[in-house]
Amino acid sequence: MQQEPYGEVFLINKPLEWTSFDVVKKVRNALRIKKVGHAGTLDPLATGLLIVCAGRKTKSIESYMGQEKEYTGVFVIGKTTESFDLEHPVIEVADASAITLDQVKAAAAELTGDILQIPPMHSAIKVDGKRVYEAARKGHEVKMDPRPVSVSTFEITKFENPEVHFRIICSKGTYIRSLARDLGDILGVGAYMSALCRTRIGEHSLEQAEELDLLIQKIKERRDENI
The missing domain is CATH 3.30.2350.10 (Pseudouridine synthase)
Structure with missing residues (x-):
C-alpha cells in the first residue's frame, strides 16, 4: 500500500528577536525535509502565533495567510x-x-x-x-x-x-x-x-501554540522513534 505523503501544521509561539524564517529553518532542520514554510511574517521584535506548514500542508499556506x-x-x-x-x-x-x-x-x-x-x-x-x-x-x-x-x-x-x-x-x-x-x-x-x-x-489562537524549544524536542524524539 502506498504511504500517504507527509504533511503537518504547527502552531508556534514565535520567540522574541527570532525572524519568522529562523523558526522555519529550525523546524525544517528538525524534520529533515525541505518543504517547510510559514503563513504570515512576524517581525523579529514581535511575538505570538506563527503557523508553520510542512510537507503537503504547505499548499494550505495561502489560505491561512488570507484569514483574519x-x-x-x-x-x-x-x-x-x-x-x-x-x-x-x-x-x-x-x-x-x-x-x-x-x-x-x-x-x-x-x-x-x-x-x-x-x-x-x-x-x-x-x-x-x-x-x-x-x-x-x-x-x-x-x-x-x-x-x-x-x-x-x-x-x-x-x-x-x-x-x-x-x-x-x-x-x-x-x-x-x-x-x-x-x-x-x-x-x-x-x-x-x-x-x-x-x-x-482565523480560528487558531495563541493558547493552542507550542513553545519552539518544546516542539523541536518533540519532533526529534518522534523522528528518533521512527529510525
Whole structure:
C-alpha cells in the first residue's frame, strides 16, 4: 500500500528577536525535509502565533495567510522611529502629556473599518521587483501607494500616557506599525510600536501554540522513534 505523503501544521509561539524564517529553518532542520514554510511574517521584535506548514500542508499556506488576524501590544505616543518600532532609535516628536484617553479613542475610531494604509518603508513589500526595506537601508525613498485594508476592531485596552495598550483585529496585509504611525499623525504627536503579539489567525489562537524549544524536542524524539 502506498504511504500517504507527509504533511503537518504547527502552531508556534514565535520567540522574541527570532525572524519568522529562523523558526522555519529550525523546524525544517528538525524534520529533515525541505518543504517547510510559514503563513504570515512576524517581525523579529514581535511575538505570538506563527503557523508553520510542512510537507503537503504547505499548499494550505495561502489560505491561512488570507484569514483574519488579532494582535495585542503597546504604542508609545510623543515619539517615533524610522521603522515605527524599536528596530531603529527613538526620536522625540512632541509633548504628548496633554493627550487624553478620549482623544486616543477618537483617533483609533478614525483608523477602524475599511481604510487605505501606506505600508512602512521598512517592510518586505516589493516595488518594481525589489524589497522596499533594502532601499530604506540605503537611505533611498520609494513611493508607496496606499493599500486597502480592513480593521474591524481597534480597542484601547489601557492608556497610561505615553503608553497606549491595544487590541486590533484586522485583515491580511495590515501593518500594525503603520497604524502606530497613523495614530500618532492624527494626534499630532507621533507614535511608534514598542510591543506586539499576534494572538489569533482565523480560528487558531495563541493558547493552542507550542513553545519552539518544546516542539523541536518533540519532533526529534518522534523522528528518533521512527529510525
